[in-house]
Amino acid sequence: MRKIAIVSGKGGIGKTTLAINLGYLLHNKFNFDSTVVDCNLTTPHLSINLGLYNHNHTLNDVLKGKAKLEEAITEHPTGVKLLPASLELKDLERVDIGNLPSVLQNPSSNLILDSAPGIGREGIAAISAADEILFITQPYTSAVVDVYKCGKIAEKLKKKVLGVVVNCRKGVKHELKDSEIEQLAELPIIGTIPYDIEIERSLASKLPLHLYNQRAKANMTFCNLASQISGTKIPKKESFFDGLLNLFRKEGKSLWGL
Numbered sequence: 001m002r003k004i005a006i007v008s009g010k011g012g013i014g015k016t017t018l019a020i021n022l023g024y025l026l027h028n029k030f031n032f033d034s035t036v037v038d039c040n041l042t043t044p045h046l047s048i049n050l051g052l053y054n055h056n057h058t059l060n061d062v063l064k065g066k067a068k069l070e071e072a073i074t075e076h077p078t079g080v081k082l083l084p085a086s087l088e089l090k091d092l093e094r095v096d097i098g099n100l101p102s103v104l105q106n107p108s109s110n111l112i113l114d115s116a117p118g119i120g121r122e123g124i125a126a127i128s129a130a131d132e133i134l135f136i137t138q139p140y141t142s143a144v145v146d147v148y149k150c151g152k153i154a155e156k157l158k159k160k161v162l163g164v165v166v167n168c169r170k171g172v173k174h175e176l177k178d179s180e181i182e183q184l185a186e187l188p189i190i191g192t193i194p195y196d197i198e199i200e201r202s203l204a205s206k207l208p209l210h211l212y213n214q215r216a217k218a219n220m221t222f223c224n225l226a227s228q229i230s231g232t233k234i235p236k237k238e239s240f241f242d243g244l245l246n247l248f249r250k251e252g253k254s255l256w257g258l
């Protein structure tokens with residue numbers, strides 16, 4: 001099984017957004033069984049962005065040895081498989097994030113790790129637990145410099161680097177150019193996600209972009225990245241009706257246990 005960490009130096013760059021969308025696409029459209037893991041224990045946003053607030057088990061329980069990894073994995077009605085972190089402050093007590101690599105050692109599906117930002121203990125735990133690293137930045141110097149640092153740590157830990165995704169590109173003059181980002185980060189760019197208000201709308205609706213608006217500009221980048229990661233061609237576009245039908249099927253399955 002592959003373990004891919006989505007990493008950035010700064011917060012608010014787009015890690016959780018990318019994790020949700022890749023998790024959905026890889027698992028549901030690219031035949032690549034994947035679970036998204038919320039490794040950002042102190043400020044977990046994965047399940048909030050999917051509208052899930054109550055969990056029987058969480059990564060916190062797994063780290064404390066109170067639940068098995070598979071017991072804490074849950075499936076969202078959209079088909080995103082996830083391992084949530086607890087939203088309760090008290091559940092941070094006696095949790096050692098340093099145990100992350102060992103509890104994620106033998107997963108039964110591929111893992112997409114949604115990391116905490118930076119190179120503190122939490123961020124390093126996700127890099128250490130993964131075999132492959134996908135960096136994400138925005139086209140500004142501070143964000144790219146932070147990715148450079150994370151890249152050096154990944155190199156030291158002998159992780160395979162998939163490359164860097166540039167997020168929120170607006171195409172305005174003051175943004176760094178791709179060549180400048182590659183030079184500064186010392187990493188190759190493997191995808192560019194445009195700034196797209198449809199992403200904000202999809203998150204507000206608690207849906208992956210592909211289900212919210214398959215034709216949104218940013219959806220093509222998510223599909224391209226999922227294709228590169230899984231090594232599978234992009235499937236042909238669904239009609240609006242097919243997409244709707246798929247969502248209803250999945251919701252029905254989870255609501256009625258069919």
Ligand SMILES: Nc1ncnc2c1ncn2[C@@H]1O[C@H](COP(=O)(O)OP(=O)(O)O)[C@@H](O)[C@H]1O
Pocket residue numbers: 008010011012013014015016017018045167168169193194195196197199200203218
């Ligand atoms: N390409 C994009 N276009 C527009 N808004 C975006 C884009 N990527 C992310 N966002 C917005 O930025 C916010 C922060 O993204 P998030 O994925 O939570 O960052 P991180 O996990 O790195 O802290 C989200 O609320 C989302 O609405």
Ligand SMILES: [Mg+2]
Pocket residue numbers: 015016017040045114115
């Ligand atoms: Mg996040």
